Amino acid sequence: MSAEAVTAGGADPPLLEVEGLVTRYPIARSLAGTLMRREQLHVHAVEGVSFSVEPGEMLALVGESGCGKTTTAQTVMRMVDSDEGRIRFRGRDISRLSHRQLRPLRREMQIIYQDPYESLDPRYRVRDTVAEPLRIHGIGSSRAERDELVEQALVQAGLRPPELYLDRFPHELSGGQRQRVAIAAAMVLGPQLLLADEPVSMLDVSVRAGILRLLDELRRKGLAIVMITHDLSTAAHFADRIAVMYLGRIVEEGPAKDVVRNPLHPYTKALISVVPKRDPRDSTRPQILTGETPNPVFIPQGCRFHPRCPIAQESCRSVDPELRRPASATDPTHRVACILA
Amino acid sequence: MTAEPVLKVEDLHVWFDIDGGELHAVQGLDLDLRPGERLGLVGESGCGKTTTILALMGLLPPSASVSGRVLLDGEDVLAKGEETVSPHRWRDIAMVFQGAMNAFNPVKTVGSQIVEPMELHGIASGRAARAQAAELLDLVGITGSRGDRYPHEFSGGMRQRAAIAMALACSPKVLLADEPTTALDVMVQAQILELLVRLTDELGLSMVLVTHDLPVVAQVCGRASVMYAGKVAESGPMETLFHRPRHPYTRMLFQATPDLYGDDEVKSIPGVPPRLDRPVPGCAFQPRCDSAFARCVDQEPRLRSVGEAQIAACHLNDVPAAVLP
Amino acid sequence: MSELIQIADAPPPAETGGGRRAGFIREVMFGQKVAIVGNSILLFFVVLAVAAPWIEPYSTTKQVGAVYAAPTAKHLLGLDDGGIDMLSEVIDGARVSMIVGFAAAAVAMLIGGGVGLLSGYFGGKTDVLLMRITDYFLVIPDVPLMIVAAAVFGRSLINIIVIIGVIYWTSTARLIRAQVKSVRERVYVKRARALGAGHWRLLASHITPQVAPLLVANTVLTIATAVFAETYISFLGLGDPSTISWGRLIQNSLTGGAIFHKAWWAIIPPGLCVTIVILAATMVGQAMEDALNPRLRVGHLSVRRFRLRPLQGRLDSE
Numbered sequence: 001m002s003a004e005a006v007t008a009g010g011a012d013p014p015l016l017e018v019e020g021l022v023t024r025y026p027i028a029r030s031l032a033g034t035l036m037r038r039e040q041l042h043v044h045a046v047e048g049v050s051f052s053v054e055p056g057e058m059l060a061l062v063g064e065s066g067c068g069k070t071t072t073a074q075t076v077m078r079m080v081d082s083d084e085g086r087i088r089f090r091g092r093d094i095s096r097l098s099h100r101q102l103r104p105l106r107r108e109m110q111i112i113y114q115d116p117y118e119s120l121d122p123r124y125r126v127r128d129t130v131a132e133p134l135r136i137h138g139i140g141s142s143r144a145e146r147d148e149l150v151e152q153a154l155v156q157a158g159l160r161p162p163e164l165y166l167d168r169f170p171h172e173l174s175g176g177q178r179q180r181v182a183i184a185a186a187m188v189l190g191p192q193l194l195l196a197d198e199p200v201s202m203l204d205v206s207v208r209a210g211i212l213r214l215l216d217e218l219r220r221k222g223l224a225i226v227m228i229t230h231d232l233s234t235a236a237h238f239a240d241r242i243a244v245m246y247l248g249r250i251v252e253e254g255p256a257k258d259v260v261r262n263p264l265h266p267y268t269k270a271l272i273s274v275v276p277k278r279d280p281r282d283s284t285r286p287q288i289l290t291g292e293t294p295n296p297v298f299i300p301q302g303c304r305f306h307p308r309c310p311i312a313q314e315s316c317r318s319v320d321p322e323l324r325r326p327a328s329a330t331d332p333t334h335r336v337a338c339i340l341a
Numbered sequence: 342m343t344a345e346p347v348l349k350v351e352d353l354h355v356w357f358d359i360d361g362g363e364l365h366a367v368q369g370l371d372l373d374l375r376p377g378e379r380l381g382l383v384g385e386s387g388c389g390k391t392t393t394i395l396a397l398m399g400l401l402p403p404s405a406s407v408s409g410r411v412l413l414d415g416e417d418v419l420a421k422g423e424e425t426v427s428p429h430r431w432r433d434i435a436m437v438f439q440g441a442m443n444a445f446n447p448v449k450t451v452g453s454q455i456v457e458p459m460e461l462h463g464i465a466s467g468r469a470a471r472a473q474a475a476e477l478l479d480l481v482g483i484t485g486s487r488g489d490r491y492p493h494e495f496s497g498g499m500r501q502r503a504a505i506a507m508a509l510a511c512s513p514k515v516l517l518a519d520e521p522t523t524a525l526d527v528m529v530q531a532q533i534l535e536l537l538v539r540l541t542d543e544l545g546l547s548m549v550l551v552t553h554d555l556p557v558v559a560q561v562c563g564r565a566s567v568m569y570a571g572k573v574a575e576s577g578p579m580e581t582l583f584h585r586p587r588h589p590y591t592r593m594l595f596q597a598t599p600d601l602y603g604d605d606e607v608k609s610i611p612g613v614p615p616r617l618d619r620p621v622p623g624c625a626f627q628p629r630c631d632s633a634f635a636r637c638v639d640q641e642p643r644l645r646s647v648g649e650a651q652i653a654a655c656h657l658n659d660v661p662a663a664v665l666p
Numbered sequence: 667m668s669e670l671i672q673i674a675d676a677p678p679p680a681e682t683g684g685g686r687r688a689g690f691i692r693e694v695m696f697g698q699k700v701a702i703v704g705n706s707i708l709l710f711f712v713v714l715a716v717a718a719p720w721i722e723p724y725s726t727t728k729q730v731g732a733v734y735a736a737p738t739a740k741h742l743l744g745l746d747d748g749g750i751d752m753l754s755e756v757i758d759g760a761r762v763s764m765i766v767g768f769a770a771a772a773v774a775m776l777i778g779g780g781v782g783l784l785s786g787y788f789g790g791k792t793d794v795l796l797m798r799i800t801d802y803f804l805v806i807p808d809v810p811l812m813i814v815a816a817a818v819f820g821r822s823l824i825n826i827i828v829i830i831g832v833i834y835w836t837s838t839a840r841l842i843r844a845q846v847k848s849v850r851e852r853v854y855v856k857r858a859r860a861l862g863a864g865h866w867r868l869l870a871s872h873i874t875p876q877v878a879p880l881l882v883a884n885t886v887l888t889i890a891t892a893v894f895a896e897t898y899i900s901f902l903g904l905g906d907p908s909t910i911s912w913g914r915l916i917q918n919s920l921t922g923g924a925i926f927h928k929a930w931w932a933i934i935p936p937g938l939c940v941t942i943v944i945l946a947a948t949m950v951g952q953a954m955e956d957a958l959n960p961r962l963r964v965g966h967l968s969v970r971r972f973r974l975r976p977l978q979g980r981l982d983s984e
Contacts, residue, residue, distance in 0.1 A: 206593070
């Protein structure tokens with residue numbers, strides 16, 4: 001870890017740094033296809049994604065289905081192997097580490113999932129679910145010690161008093177409570193990075209804010225969070241930075257408020273215009289794109305968005321734009337992948 | 342003032358048999374839908390909104406008991422249960438179910454599945470039916486010839502459109518849509534909502550949109566009823582619900598929804614809805630309400646008029662203006 | 667400050683469907699009538715088998731009367747071709763039949779469960795290899811295998827148990843494999859993997875408990891198959907010659923000319939016992955499988971519809 005830890009400028013490296021990540025899944029070929037030697041097709045889930053996250057920062061990966069945000073998270077967590085690119089955690093390259101070498105790292109990076117009804121083993125009491133990570137990593141030499149850590153984690157997740165919850169089974173808890181148990185189980189090891197895959201999309205509206213505010217509180221205490229969501233409003237409200245993904249690439253990235261108030265990429269602009277607003281008097285004209293996101297097996301040539309882009313030009317068909325900061329950006333860290341921005 | 346309602350629901354109750362008792366899922370709901378109107382029925386899981394529209398279609402399971410009047414163009418379709426409902430089902434009132442896009446028969450073509458209700462209800466058959474099905478597909482934005490394809494060849498958004506086409510097969514007057522865009526991407530959602538708006542405006546269709554998503558209702562519907570624990574908590578024009586809510590649940594629900602540009606604090610509502618297998622004393626929302634007072638604990642508030650076309654069931658509306666939040 | 671989350675007076679209502687599996691077996695065993703009846707029958711025969719030496723009224727080796735004597739008050743099921751009390755023999759036969767039935771089913775469960783778990787969990791080459799092996803075992807014809815095994819390894823009880831187990835583990839393996847594949851994709855398993863749990867922890871703590879009820883249900887059904895297998899193995903004369911089993915009794919009656927003597931009491935009782943035990947095991951096993959498989963519920967296809975109640979009326983209207 002020490003060799004790569006110090007960068008050229010001597011500054012601390014970001015907590016998480018992802019560079020040029022590429023992840024592809026081969027599609028199963030039929031027997032006929034294999035025999036006829038048809039070309040092996042791939043799902044190009046992640047096609048060159050780079051971003052970094054600092055402690056105490058929440059980055060929202062926003063996009064529609066097929067954009068690669070979930071695969072990016074799984075690749076970062078090393079649940080899936082990347083094909084190209086680097087993942088650096090605290091300066092250390094973890095992209096090619098074996099699973100045995102990754103084990104101690106699992107204490108530092110954790111993940112919570114979308115479905116609170118499936119996240120918990122129905123046979124485990126809350127106590128067992130939250131204590132499991134401790135058992136796996138051999139923390140706590142006695143049941144009493146572990147119980148203490150479990151209770152602390154439950155309190156941290158907003159389940160107070162913890163005694164009320166320790167012996168419950170998941171089916172006795174509401175969706176919001178289950179998600180908090182999942183958060184407690186993730187936090188009990190004291191990780192530095194948390195990936196949250198659509199943490200509230202399956203919860204009732206009245207409960208969502210509580211979970212999001214909990215995540216916000218954890219963030220203020222120093223936790224770095226990468227939140228995957230399709231909901232721009234949630235991202236705008238709770239994230240520090242937003243990265244908009246389309247067909248495996250980040251097409252726009254910047255401070256949350258900037259991306260939402262001054263979107264520079266035509267896709268982002270369209271997305272923002274179609275997000276329904278709370279206020280019935282809001283008269284934003286939705287810019288509805290035709291068709292749907294193409295199949296990630298066949299990525300368009302040039303700019304991947306150009307077939308649906310309302311302002312596409314001739315050159316967009318051949319140039320694959322890089323993420324760069326345009327002149328119209330109000331913030332130095334606001335970047336966009338569009339030659340017309 | 343306005344035309345006679347095409348659909349009028351009076352005092353609807355639904356009970357479900359459960360182990361050791363009954364669940365009172367819908368508790369005296371009133372609703373009226375005007376021709377060409379888009380009415381929202383908003384609430385969270387368990388509030389009874391899906392049960393309500395299933396009751397209107399007569400699609401409740403044998404474990405359910407129903408009471409109330411459902412007047413379709415003045416005729417009570419619930420009068421004799423299945424006997425009086427089934428002639429109207431799909432012909433006058435049709436439904437797009439939750440997750441309809443996943444409910445297609447995978448071994449039949451999409452077109453044939455749209456033809457099916459036509460033939461079942463004696464609207465058309467054979468070539469004429471297939472032609473009408475193709476027209477319907479065109480109407481919902483899918484090229485008519487694609488009716489020969491199978492469901493797995495359609496994307497999620499297209500399947501949802503096909504489900505809407507299926508609901509319109511017998512040219513109903515009323516369309517009930519249960520969470521039509523919940524599982525869809527935001528861009529596809531916008532396309533579907535635009536379609537629903539176009540259908541109601543151009544065809545004179547009346548629609549009840551059931552959803553938990555407040556901004557969707559705000560964008561598409563003119564009026565909405567907010568449900569909580571089996572009852573209507575508040576009902577009125579969308580603008581009034583947002584700018585001048587007269588029930589704490591409505592207000593808190595909006596407050597719990599993050600807004601794209603707004604900076605106001607997003608707050609969740611603590612607690613959980615009450616169990617409906619036993620009578621709830623006083624106001625059902627009181628344990629979670631931020632403005633509850635003594636009367637709320639043991640007296641159930643009644644729905645009453647609180648403004649122009651607005652009704653709410655809250656004791657705060659009976660209290661002098663000075664005390665209102 | 668985080669909001670206080672309270673459970674209020676009672677925890678929120680439990681969701682219906684997909685509920686907890688803990689206590690599921692108890693639920694079925696004591697809740698469903700079919701299972702209670704089946705269990706009672708099985709229990710009866712188990713007790714019979716265990717207490718056989720003390721219950722049987724006469725010795726199973728000493729002749730006590732004429733060959734194929736008809737049933738009397740002293741000999742309720744008459745005598746067999748050796749003048750031995752039939753009732754005692756049937757009771758004694760329960761021992762072997764039940765032991766072999768349960769033991770062979772246990773062997774099948776261990777092999778089948780193990781193969782299914784490993785195959786379903788690891789997938790890839792392990793899966794292909796194990797499934798190939800399973801296919802081979804499926805294809806082997808059972809009777810020739812038994813004849814060969816009896817010839818090569820001798821005709822002992824242990825051998826019979828092993829052979830039956832070895833023949834019948836394959837369907838268990840496939841069933842468990844399918845279930846394991848689906849459980850492996852559940853979010854809580856993925857979450858435990860993300861936490862750093864190793865394969866064995868996942869298998870032991872998360873997957874096996876989830877698969878166990880199905881395995882038990884399947885094993886009970888295998889008991890039925892195993893009892894029947896033992897019966898026909900013994901009937902074919904391949905069974906352990908030193909023990910009495912129901913199959914052997916049926917074989918005896920055939921070779922001893924019971925039909926010629928019209929001695930129904932030598933043929934029917936053992937066959938009836940086999941049938942009843944198989945039926946009982948099937949009842950219990952089926953009840954368990956039904957409870958596990960929500961798709962078998964067909965209530966929604968009922969032609970009965972919702973019921974109507976009179977108008978409720980309101981206390982005061984606005």
